Amino acid sequence: MPHYPEGTVRALLETDLVTPATRAALEARLTAPTTYEPQFFDADTYRLLQAVAARIYPQPDRETPIALAPAVDARLLKGGADGWRYDSMPPDREAYRLGLGGINQAAEVRFQQPFVALDEARQDQIMELLAAAEAPGENWSQLPQDRFFEEMLAELTETYYAHPLAQEEIGYVGMADVPGWQRIGLNELEPREPEGTK
C-alpha cells in the first residue's frame, strides 16, 4: 500500500494548474473553522456522532482530524437530499436519530455504558456488531441496521475523501487539470503527479 508525500494538493492549489472554481471548493474545506456548533443535533447526540465517525475514520496520524460530523449536521438542518432514499428507511433526520440512539442502546446492552464512555476497543466492538447488522437495541426494530450503516458510512466517506488532506493521502491530484493530461497510460505520470512509496 503506497504512501504519498504530504502537501501535494495544498501546493497545487497555489498554482494556476487549478481553476478558480476548483480552488474555491477545495480551499473552503481546508480552511473550515475547527470548531462547529451543532444546529440540528443536540450536544450529546452530536458528540455520539463524532465518536462514531472517529471509529469509521480513525485519524491518529493527524493533529487536527478531518471533521466529518459537521457536514451531517448541516445537511440534516438544511434538509438536503441526494436524489433518493431506500424506501425501507425513514426520512434521513429520523434515521440518524434512531440509528445513533440504537448505537447507544447497543453499548448499554453490551457494556452498560453509553458509547462515548467506552474505550476505543470497546467502541470498535460495537461498530463490528453494527457493520454485521447484529447490534442489539430496540431502535433497530424501526430501522434496518444494514441500510443505516451503509448510508452513514457512504455519507462520512463522501465528506472524508472530498477533503484535500484525504486526497493527498491517496495520491489524487486530478483537480490540477488546467493543462489536461497527456500521459494517461499505465505507469505514465506527469511531473505534478506524486509517486507513491511502499
Add this chain to the structure above:
Amino acid sequence: MPDEETLEEGVLNPVQPEIQDPLLREILEENELQADPSRNPLEQPAPLPDPDEVVDCLVIGTGAGGAPLLARLARAGRRVVALEAGPRHDAKTEFATDEKAQNFLFWNDERLSAGKNPVAFGKNNSGIGYGGSTLHYTAYTPRAHRGDLTLHTEFGEGVDWPFGIEELEPYYEELEHFLGVSGPTPYPWDAGRRKGYPLAPLPLNGAAQLMERACAQLGIKTSPAANAALSARYYQEGVGWREACTNRGFCQAGCSTGAKASMDVTFLPLAEQYGAEIRTGAYVTEIERDARGHVTAVVYEQGGRTVRQRCRNLFLCAGAIETPRLLLLNELALNSGQVGKHFMAHVGMQVWGTFPEDVRPYKGIPGGLISEDTHRPKDADFVGGYLLQSIGVMPVTFATQMVRQRKLWGQPLRDYMRDYNHIAGINVLGDCLPHADNFLELSDEKDARGVAKPRVHFTAQENEQRMNRHAERIMRQIWEAAGAKDIWAFERYAHIIGTARMGTSANDAVVDPDGRAFDVPNLYICDNSVFPSALSVNPALTIMALSLRTADKFLENQQA
C-alpha cells in the same frame, strides 16, 4: 398499485403544492431564492410571456430527449419554447473539478427506491439544468444492435420495438457526425455500416490498457469505444469550434472544456440559433386540457412566480421518472394502464481490482475500451446480452460505492483507499426485461417542492440474475488474467428506462410508434420512458435518435 387510484377522483389537475412541514416550506423558499434569476448574471429575469400567445410546440426537458427535437422543430420554422427545471451554467467558469462541488448537476429531489434491488437516483442517472442528464453522462455512445429491438422475435421473451434498426440508423449517422463522436472505423461488431465515425478514438487510459491486454490473452475481441467527446478540434454548427478532450476524466461530474457533446454545447445553442426560446428554472406542475382531452397549456413555477404557457402541441421529455410522474399527477394518458409500468434498469455489474501498475483512474475518458463479444454469448443461459467496458473513476465516487459494497470501516478502509491509484474497473451494460413487478407509483410523501415523491420498485428478475452471474464470471477472469489482486464485484443497476412504453396498440402502450400519445393527440413523449425494451447499450445516443425521429414524424404528420 401505482396508477390513478392514488389520486383523488374527479380532480382534473390535482397538483397543488401544499406545504405543511415548516422544514419543507423553508427548503422551498430557499429553492426559490436559488432559482431567483436576479442572483445569477446568466439568468436575466425573463419577461412574463404573453398570456394570449399559443406556441406551436412546447417542450418539457432539455436533455437527450428534448434538445434534439427542439432544434429540429425550430429549424422547421415552428414557434418553439422549452421549459427546463434547472439553471443555465457557464461550464468553463462554474464547473469545478471536484465531485462534491458538482452535486448541483443532479436531480436531487428525493425519490423512494423500493424492491429487492433499489435503484440509486441522483448522480447515478438523473440530471437537471440546461442540458439535462447529458451534463453528467459519460458520453458513451454505442449504437443499439439490430437484435436489441427484436428480443421477442428472437427469444420469445421481452418485447419487440414497433420498428426495426433501419428506422434509427440514419439518425445514428446524423448524430455521430453532428456531435463529433470519436470511435473506431470500421466498427468491429457491425462491419457493414454505411458511415464511419467522424473522429478517431480517444486515447486509452490505464484501465483500458489492462483490459485490452487481458482480453487479448483470453481471446476476447476489444476496441477503443465510441465516445461523444472530441479526439480533435471540431466545428459545431450553431456553436463554432469545440476543442479536443484534455483527458481530464471528469465527464460524470460535468465537462468544463466543451469537448463532451452534452446538449448545452450542441443541440441547445443550435436550437436557439434557429429561434427556439429556452426558459430555465422553470419547474412544471400542471398540464391543462380542454374538454376533448387535448393539451392546451402548461403551468410552471419560475423564480417564485406561477406562469402559464399555452401551446398547440406538447413534447414531454423529462426522463423515465419525471415524465410518468407528471402524467400520473395530471391524470394524463393513463388509459392503457402502462404509465409507470415496466420500469427497467440496465444490468451494470462492476468488477474492481488492485494492480501493481500505476493506473491513476482519474485520467482519460472513463469508458475507453469496449467489447461487444458478449452481445449474444454462445454459453448464455439468459435472454439478450451485454457489452463490456473498462472504467475510470473519481475518488469520491469510487470510495462511496466501495464502502456500500464492502462495508469497510476503520483503518482497513483508509488502507484500502491508499491503493486508489492502483485500482481499475470493468463493467457491463446489459439488457433488462420488462416485468410487472418493476414500476413507478406516486407515494404519499411530498418532496421539498410539495409534490408527491415517486416510489420506484425494482427487483432484478431471473434473467437479470443470470446475466449478472455470467458477466461477473467473465469480468473476474479478465481481471485475474490482467494480474489484479483483491478482486470484488459491485452489483448495480444503471439508467432508468420504460414507464411510458411505445407500441402499436392503445391497449398496451402509452405512445404510438411516432411517439404520440394514444389518448392525447397533441401530446408527444420522447425520452427513455418510451423505450419498449432496455437495449444492450447505453441509452443516450438512441434517445437522441428517437428525438430527431419524433420531430420528423411530427412535421410529416402536420403536413399530411
